[in-house]
Amino acid sequence: MMMMVRKSKGITDKHIKVLEFVNEYQNRFGRPPSIREIGEKVKISSTSVVNYYLEQLEKMGYLERDNRVSRGMRLTGKVNQIVQAGNMLRVPILGPIAAGEPLPELQPGVSYMTDSEAEAVDIARSLLPPKEKGDNLYALEVKGNSMIDAMINDGDIVVMKPATEARNGEMVAVWLPSDNEATLKYFFKEKDRYRLQPANPTLKPIYIKKTEPLEIKGKVVMVIRKMDKPLAA
DNA sequence: AGTAACTACATCAAGAGTAC
DNA sequence: GTACTCTTGATGTAGTTACT
Numbered sequence: 001m002m003m004m005v006r007k008s009k010g011i012t013d014k015h016i017k018v019l020e021f022v023n024e025y026q027n028r029f030g031r032p033p034s035i036r037e038i039g040e041k042v043k044i045s046s047t048s049v050v051n052y053y054l055e056q057l058e059k060m061g062y063l064e065r066d067n068r069v070s071r072g073m074r075l076t077g078k079v080n081q082i083v084q085a086g087n088m089l090r091v092p093i094l095g096p097i098a099a100g101e102p103l104p105e106l107q108p109g110v111s112y113m114t115d116s117e118a119e120a121v122d123i124a125r126s127l128l129p130p131k132e133k134g135d136n137l138y139a140l141e142v143k144g145n146s147m148i149d150a151m152i153n154d155g156d157i158v159v160m161k162p163a164t165e166a167r168n169g170e171m172v173a174v175w176l177p178s179d180n181e182a183t184l185k186y187f188f189k190e191k192d193r194y195r196l197q198p199a200n201p202t203l204k205p206i207y208i209k210k211t212e213p214l215e216i217k218g219k220v221v222m223v224i225r226k227m228d229k230p231l232a233a
Numbered sequence: 234a235g236t237a238a239c240t241a242c243a244t245c246a247a248g249a250g251t252a253c
Numbered sequence: 254g255t256a257c258t259c260t261t262g263a264t265g266t267a268g269t270t271a272c273t
Contacts, residue, residue, distance in 0.1 A: 034260080034261060034262080035261070035262060035263090036260085036261075036262090046239080046240055047261085047262070047263080047264095048240090048241095048265085049238085049240075051264090052238085052239085
Protein backbone atom coordinates (compact mmCIF):
# COMPACT_ATOMS: atom_id res chain seq x y z
CA MET A 1 0.00 0.00 0.00
CA MET A 2 1.24 3.40 -0.80
CA MET A 3 0.71 6.31 1.44
CA MET A 4 1.59 9.91 1.67
CA VAL A 5 4.26 11.21 3.88
CA ARG A 6 2.45 12.75 6.74
CA LYS A 7 4.90 15.13 8.25
CA SER A 8 3.00 18.30 8.88
CA LYS A 9 6.18 20.20 8.22
CA GLY A 10 7.79 20.02 4.85
CA ILE A 11 6.65 19.70 1.33
CA THR A 12 4.86 16.73 -0.19
CA ASP A 13 4.41 15.45 -3.72
CA LYS A 14 1.12 17.25 -3.99
CA HIS A 15 2.65 20.57 -2.99
CA ILE A 16 5.27 20.14 -5.66
CA LYS A 17 2.70 19.25 -8.28
CA VAL A 18 0.74 22.35 -7.42
CA LEU A 19 3.84 24.50 -7.70
CA GLU A 20 4.86 22.90 -10.97
CA PHE A 21 1.44 23.41 -12.42
CA VAL A 22 1.23 27.04 -11.33
CA ASN A 23 4.64 27.62 -12.85
CA GLU A 24 3.77 25.85 -16.09
CA TYR A 25 0.43 27.63 -16.39
CA GLN A 26 2.01 30.98 -15.69
CA ASN A 27 4.58 30.38 -18.39
CA ARG A 28 2.01 29.23 -20.90
CA PHE A 29 -0.81 31.71 -20.35
CA GLY A 30 0.91 34.59 -18.66
CA ARG A 31 -1.36 34.49 -15.66
CA PRO A 32 -1.80 32.19 -12.73
CA PRO A 33 -4.34 29.37 -12.82
CA SER A 34 -7.63 29.35 -10.96
CA ILE A 35 -8.14 27.14 -7.97
CA ARG A 36 -10.38 24.86 -9.97
CA GLU A 37 -7.83 24.49 -12.72
CA ILE A 38 -5.24 23.51 -10.16
CA GLY A 39 -7.61 21.04 -8.64
CA GLU A 40 -8.33 19.43 -11.96
CA LYS A 41 -4.67 19.08 -12.82
CA VAL A 42 -3.49 17.86 -9.45
CA LYS A 43 -6.44 15.48 -9.06
CA ILE A 44 -8.01 17.23 -6.15
CA SER A 45 -11.75 17.37 -6.49
CA SER A 46 -12.41 20.02 -3.92
CA THR A 47 -11.66 23.69 -4.16
CA SER A 48 -11.27 23.76 -0.42
CA VAL A 49 -8.43 21.28 -0.52
CA VAL A 50 -6.64 23.21 -3.21
CA ASN A 51 -7.06 26.25 -1.04
CA TYR A 52 -5.76 24.25 1.87
CA TYR A 53 -2.59 23.45 -0.07
CA LEU A 54 -2.19 26.98 -1.25
CA GLU A 55 -2.42 28.16 2.35
CA GLN A 56 0.32 25.75 3.33
CA LEU A 57 2.48 26.77 0.40
CA GLU A 58 1.99 30.38 1.37
CA LYS A 59 3.02 29.61 4.91
CA MET A 60 6.08 27.80 3.65
CA GLY A 61 6.96 30.82 1.57
CA TYR A 62 6.67 29.36 -1.91
CA LEU A 63 3.68 31.43 -2.81
CA GLU A 64 2.25 34.86 -2.28
CA ARG A 65 -1.46 35.33 -2.46
CA ASP A 66 -3.83 38.25 -2.85
CA ASN A 67 -6.85 37.53 -0.77
CA ARG A 68 -10.15 37.55 -2.53
CA VAL A 69 -8.60 38.16 -5.91
CA SER A 70 -9.20 35.74 -8.71
CA ARG A 71 -5.96 34.01 -9.65
CA GLY A 72 -4.24 36.18 -7.12
CA MET A 73 -1.11 34.20 -6.54
CA ARG A 74 2.54 34.55 -7.34
CA LEU A 75 5.38 32.12 -7.01
CA THR A 76 8.29 33.33 -4.97
CA GLY A 77 11.95 32.89 -5.75
CA LYS A 78 12.08 30.05 -3.28
CA VAL A 79 10.11 27.96 -5.74
CA ASN A 80 13.02 27.74 -8.15
CA GLN A 81 14.76 25.25 -5.90
CA ILE A 82 11.87 22.91 -6.40
CA VAL A 83 10.00 23.62 -9.55
CA GLN A 84 12.93 23.53 -11.91
CA ALA A 85 12.89 19.84 -11.26
CA GLY A 86 10.09 19.66 -13.79
CA ASN A 87 12.38 20.71 -16.58
CA MET A 88 15.31 18.91 -15.15
CA LEU A 89 16.15 15.30 -15.38
CA ARG A 90 17.85 13.65 -12.47
CA VAL A 91 20.40 11.22 -13.74
CA PRO A 92 22.03 8.88 -11.26
CA ILE A 93 25.77 8.57 -11.21
CA LEU A 94 26.29 4.84 -11.09
CA GLY A 95 29.97 4.92 -10.49
CA PRO A 96 33.33 5.70 -11.96
CA ILE A 97 34.63 4.85 -15.36
CA ALA A 98 38.33 4.31 -15.44
CA ALA A 99 40.80 2.38 -17.48
CA GLY A 100 41.45 -1.00 -16.03
CA GLU A 101 38.30 -1.12 -13.97
CA PRO A 102 35.08 -2.75 -15.01
CA LEU A 103 32.19 -0.46 -15.73
CA PRO A 104 29.50 -0.36 -13.11
CA GLU A 105 26.89 -2.90 -14.06
CA LEU A 106 23.43 -1.84 -14.95
CA GLN A 107 20.59 -3.73 -13.46
CA PRO A 108 17.94 -4.21 -16.09
CA GLY A 109 14.48 -3.28 -15.04
CA VAL A 110 15.61 -1.36 -12.02
CA SER A 111 14.62 2.24 -11.91
CA TYR A 112 17.66 4.37 -11.82
CA MET A 113 15.92 7.21 -10.14
CA THR A 114 17.47 8.28 -6.92
CA ASP A 115 16.90 10.91 -4.33
CA SER A 116 20.45 11.18 -3.28
CA GLU A 117 21.88 14.55 -4.16
CA ALA A 118 25.41 13.31 -4.07
CA GLU A 119 24.94 10.51 -6.54
CA ALA A 120 23.00 12.22 -9.27
CA VAL A 121 23.28 15.10 -11.67
CA ASP A 122 20.47 17.31 -12.81
CA ILE A 123 20.34 17.96 -16.52
CA ALA A 124 18.04 20.35 -18.30
CA ARG A 125 15.90 18.32 -20.65
CA SER A 126 16.34 20.98 -23.27
CA LEU A 127 20.00 20.08 -23.54
CA LEU A 128 19.32 16.49 -24.43
CA PRO A 129 18.76 15.29 -27.97
CA PRO A 130 15.15 16.11 -28.84
CA LYS A 131 13.96 12.53 -29.07
CA GLU A 132 15.68 11.46 -25.89
CA LYS A 133 13.14 10.79 -23.21
CA GLY A 134 15.84 10.19 -20.68
CA ASP A 135 14.23 7.22 -19.05
CA ASN A 136 17.23 5.01 -18.65
CA LEU A 137 20.05 7.47 -18.68
CA TYR A 138 22.81 7.08 -16.22
CA ALA A 139 26.02 8.90 -15.57
CA LEU A 140 29.56 7.88 -14.91
CA GLU A 141 32.28 9.91 -13.36
CA VAL A 142 35.53 9.78 -15.24
CA LYS A 143 38.45 8.88 -13.04
CA GLY A 144 42.01 9.51 -14.06
CA ASN A 145 43.20 10.81 -17.36
CA SER A 146 42.74 7.68 -19.38
CA MET A 147 39.90 9.20 -21.37
CA ILE A 148 41.93 12.09 -22.65
CA ASP A 149 41.75 10.55 -26.06
CA ALA A 150 38.04 11.15 -25.99
CA MET A 151 38.62 14.75 -24.96
CA ILE A 152 37.31 13.92 -21.54
CA ASN A 153 39.21 14.59 -18.40
CA ASP A 154 39.41 13.52 -14.83
CA GLY A 155 36.29 14.45 -12.93
CA ASP A 156 34.07 14.95 -15.96
CA ILE A 157 30.67 13.34 -15.91
CA VAL A 158 29.54 11.39 -18.94
CA VAL A 159 25.84 10.83 -19.36
CA MET A 160 25.15 7.50 -20.97
CA LYS A 161 22.27 5.72 -22.54
CA PRO A 162 22.31 1.95 -22.23
CA ALA A 163 23.15 0.26 -25.49
CA THR A 164 24.79 -2.87 -26.71
CA GLU A 165 25.10 -1.77 -30.29
CA ALA A 166 26.04 1.47 -31.89
CA ARG A 167 25.90 3.13 -35.25
CA ASN A 168 28.90 4.58 -36.94
CA GLY A 169 30.02 7.82 -35.48
CA GLU A 170 28.48 7.43 -32.07
CA MET A 171 30.58 7.78 -29.01
CA VAL A 172 30.32 4.68 -26.90
CA ALA A 173 31.65 3.29 -23.71
CA VAL A 174 33.26 0.00 -24.52
CA TRP A 175 34.80 -2.69 -22.45
CA LEU A 176 37.70 -4.39 -24.09
CA PRO A 177 38.08 -7.79 -22.46
CA SER A 178 41.29 -8.43 -24.29
CA ASP A 179 42.91 -5.37 -22.76
CA ASN A 180 40.86 -5.47 -19.59
CA GLU A 181 40.00 -1.86 -20.10
CA ALA A 182 37.06 0.49 -20.31
CA THR A 183 37.26 3.35 -22.71
CA LEU A 184 35.26 6.00 -24.52
CA LYS A 185 35.64 6.14 -28.27
CA TYR A 186 33.84 6.96 -31.44
CA PHE A 187 32.59 3.76 -32.93
CA PHE A 188 32.85 2.74 -36.56
CA LYS A 189 32.07 -0.59 -38.07
CA GLU A 190 34.34 -1.44 -40.97
CA LYS A 191 34.57 -4.40 -43.25
CA ASP A 192 35.93 -6.99 -40.91
CA ARG A 193 36.86 -4.95 -37.92
CA TYR A 194 35.68 -2.25 -35.58
CA ARG A 195 37.46 1.03 -35.48
CA LEU A 196 37.51 2.80 -32.17
CA GLN A 197 38.46 6.33 -33.00
CA PRO A 198 39.71 8.68 -30.31
CA ALA A 199 38.18 12.11 -30.35
CA ASN A 200 41.62 13.58 -30.19
CA PRO A 201 42.79 13.59 -33.81
CA THR A 202 46.42 13.27 -32.89
CA LEU A 203 45.82 9.85 -31.42
CA LYS A 204 45.58 6.69 -33.46
CA PRO A 205 42.45 4.58 -33.55
CA ILE A 206 42.22 1.13 -32.08
CA TYR A 207 41.22 -1.65 -34.43
CA ILE A 208 39.38 -4.66 -33.14
CA LYS A 209 38.74 -7.63 -35.35
CA LYS A 210 35.13 -8.67 -35.46
CA THR A 211 36.12 -12.02 -34.10
CA GLU A 212 37.53 -10.48 -30.97
CA PRO A 213 35.38 -9.62 -28.00
CA LEU A 214 34.08 -6.11 -27.66
CA GLU A 215 31.35 -5.06 -25.31
CA ILE A 216 29.50 -1.89 -25.97
CA LYS A 217 28.04 -0.72 -22.71
CA GLY A 218 26.36 2.48 -23.71
CA LYS A 219 26.28 5.54 -25.88
CA VAL A 220 27.48 8.86 -24.64
CA VAL A 221 24.64 11.33 -24.70
CA MET A 222 26.34 14.22 -23.02
CA VAL A 223 29.52 15.22 -21.28
CA ILE A 224 29.53 17.50 -18.30
CA ARG A 225 32.90 19.08 -17.94
CA LYS A 226 34.17 20.23 -14.64
CA MET A 227 36.12 23.40 -15.04
CA ASP A 228 37.71 23.37 -11.63
CA LYS A 229 41.02 22.21 -12.97
CA PRO A 230 43.09 23.30 -15.88
CA LEU A 231 42.88 21.17 -18.97
CA ALA A 232 45.52 18.49 -18.99
CA ALA A 233 48.09 19.17 -21.62
C1' DA B 234 -9.62 7.50 20.61
C1' DG B 235 -7.76 11.53 18.46
C1' DT B 236 -6.34 13.83 14.58
C1' DA B 237 -4.47 15.18 10.00
C1' DA B 238 -5.62 14.87 5.51
C1' DC B 239 -8.51 14.42 2.73
C1' DT B 240 -13.50 13.98 -0.53
C1' DA B 241 -17.99 15.49 -1.58
C1' DC B 242 -21.29 18.71 -1.56
C1' DA B 243 -23.30 23.11 -0.64
C1' DT B 244 -23.54 28.01 -0.19
C1' DC B 245 -22.19 32.81 -0.50
C1' DA B 246 -20.13 37.10 -2.33
C1' DA B 247 -17.45 39.69 -5.65
C1' DG B 248 -16.41 40.61 -10.42
C1' DA B 249 -16.78 40.24 -15.22
C1' DG B 250 -19.40 39.78 -19.18
C1' DT B 251 -23.68 40.11 -21.78
C1' DA B 252 -28.35 41.54 -22.98
C1' DC B 253 -31.89 44.80 -22.80
C1' DG C 254 -27.99 51.79 -15.91
C1' DT C 255 -30.24 47.30 -14.55
C1' DA C 256 -30.83 42.50 -14.72
C1' DC C 257 -29.10 38.21 -15.50
C1' DT C 258 -25.50 34.73 -15.87
C1' DC C 259 -21.13 32.78 -15.20
C1' DT C 260 -16.69 32.24 -13.07
C1' DT C 261 -14.08 32.25 -9.24
C1' DG C 262 -12.62 32.22 -4.46
C1' DA C 263 -13.87 31.55 0.23
C1' DT C 264 -16.10 29.12 3.71
C1' DG C 265 -18.57 25.49 6.04
C1' DT C 266 -20.35 20.88 7.14
C1' DA C 267 -20.40 15.94 7.10
C1' DG C 268 -18.13 11.84 6.33
C1' DT C 269 -13.93 8.80 5.22
C1' DT C 270 -9.24 7.05 5.66
C1' DA C 271 -5.00 6.20 7.74
C1' DC C 272 -1.57 7.25 10.93
C1' DT C 273 -0.20 7.94 16.06
